[in-house]
Amino acid sequence: xxxxxxxxxxxxxxxxxxxxxxxxxxxxxxxxxxxxxxxxxxxxxxxxxxxxxxxxxxxxxxxxxxxxxxxxxxxxxxxxxxxxxxxxxxxxxxxxxxxxxxxxxxxxxxxxxxxxxxxxxxxxxxxxxxxxxxxxxxxxxxxxxxxxxxxxxxxxxxxxxxxxxxxxxxxxxxxxxx
Amino acid sequence: xxxxxxxxxxxxxxxxxxxxxxxxxxxxxxxxxxxxxxxxxxxxxxxxxxxxxxxxxxxxxxxxxxxxxxxxxxxxxxxxxxxxxxxxxxxxxxxxxxxxxxxxxxxxxxxxxxxxxxxxxxxxxxxxxxxxxxxxxxxxxxxxxxxxxxxxxxxxxxxxxxxxxxxxxxxxxxxxxxxxxxxxxxxxxxxxxxxxxxxxxxxxxxxxxxxxxxxxxxxxxxxxxxxxxxxxxxxxxxxxxxxxxxxxxxxxxxxxxxxxxxxxxxxxxxxxxxxxxxxxxxxxxxxxxxxxxxxxxxxxxxxxxxxxxxxxxxxxxxxxxxxxxxxxxxxxxxxxxxxxxxxxxxxxxxxxxxxxxxxxxxxxxxxxxxxxxxxxxxxxxxxxxxxxxxxxxxxxxxxxxxxxxxxxxxxxxxxxxxxxxxxxxxxxxxxxxxxxxxxxxxxxxxxxxxxxxxxxxxxx
Numbered sequence: 254x255x256x257x258x259x260x261x262x263x264x265x266x267x268x269x270x271x272x273x274x275x276x277x278x279x280x281x282x283x284x285x286x287x288x289x290x291x292x293x294x295x296x297x298x299x300x301x302x303x304x305x306x307x308x309x310x311x312x313x314x315x316x317x318x319x320x321x322x323x324x325x326x327x328x329x330x331x332x333x334x335x336x337x338x339x340x341x342x343x344x345x346x347x348x349x350x351x352x353x354x355x356x357x358x359x360x361x362x363x364x365x366x367x368x369x370x371x372x373x374x375x376x377x378x379x380x381x382x383x384x385x386x387x388x389x390x391x392x393x394x395x396x397x398x399x400x401x402x403x404x405x406x407x408x409x410x411x412x413x414x415x416x417x418x419x420x421x422x423x424x425x426x427x428x429x430x431x
Numbered sequence: 432x433x434x435x436x437x438x439x440x441x442x443x444x445x446x447x448x449x450x451x452x453x454x455x456x457x458x459x460x461x462x463x464x465x466x467x468x469x470x471x472x473x474x475x476x477x478x479x480x481x482x483x484x485x486x487x488x489x490x491x492x493x494x495x496x497x498x499x500x501x502x503x504x505x506x507x508x509x510x511x512x513x514x515x516x517x518x519x520x521x522x523x524x525x526x527x528x529x530x531x532x533x534x535x536x537x538x539x540x541x542x543x544x545x546x547x548x549x550x551x552x553x554x555x556x557x558x559x560x561x562x563x564x565x566x567x568x569x570x571x572x573x574x575x576x577x578x579x580x581x582x583x584x585x586x587x588x589x590x591x592x593x594x595x596x597x598x599x600x601x602x603x604x605x606x607x608x609x610x611x612x613x614x615x616x617x618x619x620x621x622x623x624x625x626x627x628x629x630x631x632x633x634x635x636x637x638x639x640x641x642x643x644x645x646x647x648x649x650x651x652x653x654x655x656x657x658x659x660x661x662x663x664x665x666x667x668x669x670x671x672x673x674x675x676x677x678x679x680x681x682x683x684x685x686x687x688x689x690x691x692x693x694x695x696x697x698x699x700x701x702x703x704x705x706x707x708x709x710x711x712x713x714x715x716x717x718x719x720x721x722x723x724x725x726x727x728x729x730x731x732x733x734x735x736x737x738x739x740x741x742x743x744x745x746x747x748x749x750x751x752x753x754x755x756x757x758x759x760x761x762x763x764x765x766x767x768x769x770x771x772x773x774x775x776x777x778x779x780x781x782x783x784x785x786x787x788x789x790x791x792x793x794x795x796x797x798x799x800x801x802x803x804x805x806x807x808x809x810x811x812x813x814x815x816x817x818x819x820x821x822x823x824x825x826x827x828x829x830x831x832x833x834x835x836x837x838x839x840x841x842x843x844x845x846x847x848x849x850x851x852x853x854x855x856x857x858x859x860x861x862x863x864x865x866x867x868x869x870x871x872x873x874x875x876x877x878x879x880x881x882x883x884x885x886x887x888x889x890x891x
Binding site: 265284285286287288289290291294295298300302303305306309313323324327328331332334336339343346347349350352353354356357359360361363364366367368370371372373374375376377378380381386387388389390391392 | 443444445448569575576577578579580581585586589590593596597600601603604607608611612614615616627628631632633634635636637638639640641642643644645646649650653656657660664667865866868869872
């Protein structure tokens with residue numbers, strides 16, 4: 254059974270204040286659904302910087318390394334051609350393909366990294382059942398407290414959220430208001 | 432005189448959302464249908480000409496020996512170059528935090544993708560036996576022969592396929608928030624479902640946004656050296672050869688400048704009618720057009736400098752073949768009319784943009800952009816055809832003229848490009864709504880902080 258409290262705010266600053274206050278009280282499973290990303294909300298939710306760039310870097314190095322190895326394998330080892338006495342293993346000539354494959358694999362890591370770490374390709378989420386949640390991609394900022402949070406209490410959390418004057422705050426169970 | 436604003440009026444987020452996204456589901460009039468039918472017909476003609484070429488053989492093209500490269504490579508380089516401005520706008524300007532890019536980057540990236548598709552057709556057809564195209568890639572074949580990776584042509588295959596893939600991923604990642612927005616706002620159920628599938632379940636969750644923003648920034652950082660590398664590699668197809676007129680170290684930077692130059696011209700050619708037709712004057716303002724004109728002027732001067740240096744080096748080298756190519760072949764060989772077109776379009780026309788008045792005149796911008804597109808096509812013709820027509824030995828000299836198949840395929844790709852572009856205009860938000868809303872938010876915040884008072888709680 255999935256329970257959550259959703260509070261709808263008119264702007265990012267208001268949401269950020271509420272999120273910050275909740276975190277101060279020890280809430281952990283909170284998230285925001287916003288039409289665009291703002292500094293305020295990021296700070297309010299206390300999210301650390303994404304580690305994805307590190308993975309992208311590893312992906313890039315891997316792509317470049319594999320490409321260099323493959324080129325050496327093809328023209329330096331498996332099928333060396335002597336063209337005017339030029340050496341079969343010629344690092345300078347391997348630069349373009351090494352670079353391109355590094356960029357290619359890094360980009361794949363970036364794109365699929367967002368899908369995996371950002372929990373995408375999940376076509377359904379309980380919030381989609383919420384009436385009026387469409388505004389989260391238009392002009393409203395929604396704060397979400399999941400029932401899995403250890404401090405979650407339907408009544409107390411609702412009161413704590415209400416202090417920040419959201420447009421509305423409601424408890425949902427399987428996407429239906431309670 | 433202050434620069435015109437980036438967003439006209441004071442639209443709310445909801446108004447921006449409605450105006451920018453509704454284009455994907457509102458009914459289009461007869462004008463659109465006519466344009467769609469026309470470009471679709473042109474696309475069919477293109478594929479007929481391609482079928483004819485593949486069926487009969489590459490001999491139906493005007494290529495000969497020594498002019499073996501001709502239209503196939505001219506059009507390839509021209510289209511690839513056009514694509515470069517899209518990546519430049521979306522990646523380089525993102526890194527430099529040029530916020531005016533927000534309303535034209537989607538547009539320009541789509542232009543990149545469609546231009547690269549046109550470009551990719553040509554080397555494939557130029558193979559003569561396109562069904563062996565996969566030989567360019569290393570695959571474990573039973574004959575144990577492998578691509579010669581020390582040649583510039585496999586570099587090119589790697590560069591173009593990487594460029595297309597990275598552009599596509601970058602573009603699609605940028606699209607996700609808007610696809611999600613259409614999923615939430617479109618009136619019909621089937622449309623909400625369809626866009627919902629493509630939105631991949633994007634929920635605007637801050638926990639997604641933080642990875643999203645990091646990835647977007649890194650992709651911009653990757654695309655920046657990529658865009659510089661792609662045309663450098665394309666230029667090494669020439670620079671690695673010994674043909675006088677090709678064998679030059681100035682080629683990589685000069686090709687990259689030319690690519691961005693022609694790409695910005697194409698952005699103007701497309702954006703000027705589109706902003707009027709789709710009533711986007713409030714987000715694609717005079718300021719955007721003027722900035723494109725400034726970049727055209729800057730890159731145009733780099734291209735002109737490239738021309739100048741080519742001549743200087745030809746003379747300074749004392750190499751008789753180089754001197755013959757530049758001083759005799761370029762102004763007088765068969766087809767040298769295009770050399771004059773090149774100088775007119777690429778050297779003289781951009782000089783108009785020194786004047787602020789002309790930079791802000793939409794008609795001047797539009798016709799100048801057409802002239803530059805023509806000029807850049809002429810440049811590739813000059814480099815490829817005139818150099819090959821007049822190689823070392825006079826006994827090898829031969830003139831070149833294209834056949835009707837060459838011309839049909841070339842003009843066909845323009846129709847195919849416009850056809851893909853119309854599909855894009857019809858089904859995908861042309862301007863990134865989420866980025867423009869973010870820009871509006873930032874401008875709003877700055878405005879209030881700038882006046883030295885606290886931002887009041889912004890409604891909506």
